[in-house]
Amino acid sequence: MSGAARQSARILMTLDAVGGVWRYAMDLAGALKGQGIATVFVGLGPGPAAAERRQAQALGELVWLDQPLDWMVDSADALSQVGPTLSLLAEAYDVDLLHLNLPTQAVGLETGRPVLVVSHSCVTTWFAAVRGSGLPPGWGWQAERNREGLLRADAVVAPSHAHAKALARAYGDEICVDVVENATLLQETMLPKEPRIFAAGRWWDEGKNGAMLDRAAALAEWPVEMAGPLVGPNGQALTLSHARALGSLPHATAMARLTSAAIVASPSLYEPFGLAALEGARAGAALVLADILTYRELWEGAALFAAPDDATAFADCLNRLAADADLRRALGVAAQARARRFTPQAQGQAMSALYGRLLDSTEGDRRRPAGKASAGLSSHITAAE
Incomplete structure (x- = not known):
């Protein structure tokens, strides 16, 4: 199905419960569900509240990993199991595509499935904008790991052209970035102010x-x-x-x-x-x-x-x-x-088109049977009940 993801497509989407990525993931998954695209949410970092778990489970499946977010650790070693664990989950849940909401999560992936990463923000571009500087001493691994993840991805997405240009300045022009603007579910109102x-x-x-x-x-x-x-x-x-x-x-x-x-x-x-x-x-x-x-x-x-x-x-x-x-x-x-241009429907259609492009490019690839990896996951996953 050229130009849009298959109606039966199944994606693995990473998220966290600390910042705005949670709402991004919920809004996008809701729009994708309306197109028949199923989502397996994989959470990292501090766990969500009970209400957030229920929200995610109403939209798809939810798995929570005992793995950190890159901006909450002091070295790349703490992230060494993130990519391998996501690889196992992609097989265990038989997803068609991985949508990762941190570029560093693509490092260490071993999968033939297409990988899309979204840069919502990163420490390198944050320091450039906020401090007008490069990374502090000892933080260079952040830039190296982000760049490795961006290069590992089959597609990179930014929510604005300004951020896409910031990524190019930080990590090199060879990283091609698609822009898909964010959205909100907030209804249009004009109440008394x-x-x-x-x-x-x-x-x-x-x-x-x-x-x-x-x-x-x-x-x-x-x-x-x-x-x-x-x-x-x-x-x-x-x-x-x-x-x-x-x-x-x-x-x-x-x-x-x-x-x-x-x-x-x-x-x-x-x-x-x-x-x-x-x-x-x-x-x-x-x-x-x-x-x-x-x-x-x-x-x-x-x-x-x-x-x-x-x-x-x-x-x-x-x-x-x-x-x-x-x-x-x-x-x-x-x-x-x-x-009015920043709607979940517009965002969902744009992301679906990107998914479709990636899936078309890997059409015919033979994947390992689903479920083979599930036995190796228990030590990495916290039950999302």
């Missing part, structure tokens, strides 16, 4: 630039709310002095706060895509965004932009919108119109 500013992110991540937004909040005419965790899994932390910290909210609660806010802000220094901006746009909020390449690519003409290192400039944009209802309304309409 309250005079406040909403922002969401993993604020312990320096790349989200929460400290600058907190400084801007001191100068803002309207209250600034920041939803999301302030403490990270490795002890990173942010203390807020001016913005209102909402903490980690259930997704529905966070979306209720977002959809009723007149302004949605994203001050990020580093965003390969930026889901919070998209969700604000879907809700018809006026957007104030950091002036970075990703946001210019996606939201030029539908948002106000401010330098991410200038709290005064950021606050000036917030206050300009707070004082001008007509401008808020015009930007909200423009952002909402732009957001």
Whole structure:
């Protein structure tokens, strides 16, 4: 079936429960399921909550590995069993294709099945954008392993052209990248808006630039709310002095706060895509965004932009919108119109087309019988019940 994955295709998709990859995987798998494509989720890193397990199991099968995420370990040795274990699972579950949401997970794979990797972010491009530097001493293995995984893949996907270019700068022009933009399931709304500013992110991540937004909040005419965790899994932390910290909210609660806010802000220094901006746009909020390449690519003409290192400039944009209802309304309409291109259906169709291209290129390959590897998996898997 040229140009689209077979209706009976079965994919193995890696994910984690720490960051935005979980929602990406759930939304994409839901769109693929509507096309008849089945998903076997394979989780790594800290395990999901019971509600998240149920969400995944409603969309496909769920396996959780006792294996780490690359950004949570100190050396490549800690990742040595990730690729081999995924190879065994691909055979045991008789999948047609592997969709890996960390490039390093492709290192060490031994399979004839096609492999697609998605770079949602990586430490090399993060340091370039956030610190303006290369990796710190002792971190070189991260770049080496990412590059090895990108080269091992049969296809590489980035969520924006800006991130695709960052990958080329970091790892070399020989890595060919397809761009498939992210999406959101948030329904389009235009509810009455309250005079406040909403922002969401993993604020312990320096790349989200929460400290600058907190400084801007001191100068803002309207209250600034920041939803999301302030403490990270490795002890990173942010203390807020001016913005209102909402903490980690259930997704529905966070979306209720977002959809009723007149302004949605994203001050990020580093965003390969930026889901919070998209969700604000879907809700018809006026957007104030950091002036970075990703946001210019996606939201030029539908948002106000401010330098991410200038709290005064950021606050000036917030206050300009707070004082001008007509401008808020015009930007909200423009952002909402732009957001209509970032749908799960469009994302699912684009990914299905990539899967189909890869499956067509391996048509006729003979694979080992399914199930032969299952006996070797027990020591690597945590039951996902």
